[in-house]
Amino acid sequence: MASIAARRLAKELREIQSEGCPVGITLLQADDFSKWLFTIEVMGDSLYQGEVYTLQFRFDPQYPISSPAVQFVVTDGKQAPIHPHVYSNGHICASILGNEWSPVLSVVAVCVTLQSMLASCKKKERPVDNDRYVRTAPENPKKTLFHYDGKRKALSVSVYANAVRSQTIPQEELTTDV
């Protein structure tokens, strides 16, 4: 791993260890600089009270210029939260994990954002196109070309680049109104 990425992650880890994670977030595993696991829990009054989820971060050598691949763990009996932006395979549609990622963001900042994303949820439901997406989703959520729609706070298109390129999905299907 590029030394910049390793050093930056080492700093983040040291900060987590010395200052601790924010409330509701705990470091589960960080044995190397490629994959970290956190548990995340929404504190206070919310639809997800008492539910603990596991969040997985994967880093590439271009971190922090390129975003980490973040998803909920759905193996070993773990579940992804039921949320309009979280697919049942654990993939998350959040703009800061995609085109709005900034290198000044950190692992903890992402955790806190996702925590508040869960906390502000009004209705527990899967994204409308969950089944279709999960069927065709790439293994790495970073390869998905999510369409972020802030106004309606919902996801209207979720296809991944390969499918678009090879036109497996007819063009008119790409824009599904929510």
Added chain:
Amino acid sequence: MDFLVADVPDPTDFPAETVAPGLRTLDGSFRCDICGELYDAPVTISCGHCFCSACIRTSLSNKQECPSCRKAANEVHIRPNPVLESAISAWTTARPFVLQLVRRDVEVRERGAEGNDKGNARKRKRASEWTSSPDPASDNAAGPSGQRPSALQSPSKSRRTAAGRQGVIDLAESDAEDEPVASTSSKDAFVCCPMCSKRVLMKNINSHIDRNCQDPPPPASAAMTWSKIMNKGKNGQQKGKNKKKASDSDDEHPLPLSTYTTLKDRQLKDMLAEHDLPLTGDRANWEQRHQKWVMLFNANLDRSPSNRKTKAELRKELKKWEEERSRKKKAVITDVKGYQVEHKAEFAKLVEAARSSRQSKPPEASKSSSPANLPDQSSPPPSSLIEMSNDIVVDSEGEGGHEKSPSGP
């Protein structure tokens, strides 16, 4: 954790704010938000945010906005920040020493706390006061220093000063007190001018009054000195300038960013040769090499001249970067059979999923039968995925590999 790089200094080297106020923040504010290191060639962009030159250049090549505030930003907005750079180099020197001081201080305090811990938070806050005093117990007996009678205060302070405390702290203490300090006999102390009530150095008060409370006119003399320097410079400049031109006139200007797609191989080769860069690898390598070189070169120019690296050092850096990259290069699967065996379960699962989705939606099946990455094979059965593994490319980070999953409608 042993995988951690042994020496990765960061702000948490300093104790928390309650113990050493401001130090952690200070160290943090000298660090680039992108790489987390002390600024290397700090630059400012149009919104005023500051980053290492190399960091912000890499970030801007990715996305033209400020990473901190998302305001639009561009390479041309990058301006070096020499003042911050000199602050950084001073802090780099001072940091180990300050750390050592802080650690010693914390140690002494802990020992004191063990002996005489009454859990008084306020006392702890003011701890820096009594750590230096030889016997913390006596201080505690006197109560919080603020409540001590002022008659006792100055002797105890002078004792502390004599004990070799840092002058800064004493200054701060005397600042906190009121005017009486001004009446100390020291020549360096400030006094209130009886006429204009301005604070003037004791040794200057007489001349100040003589001038009818006007400030001494140093600007004139300063200007004189400057013009003297400048004139001297002008005389010597001719020679110096000529000399400079001969050696590194082309080193003074940043290199322009190139649009590689419009360049012919020949031109790109010339551009590399111009900077004595190797011509190994394919065109993609050349482009990356040249791009990285421009980045390194321009970032180097943002350092102050005394801190700049030589071109040879930059070339070495470029080489190191390329080696690091090639180590992470995608591992092409050569043993196709072995790969198939190893991932048999995965393939079987995918084939099964593809079959079931096909059966459930027969009308759309024809559309989805063409696999994503092999459009040239006309409607192969789902089991053709095994054949597809010929060109599967997997890298160690799971990035850039072809998709193996069948694409449903």
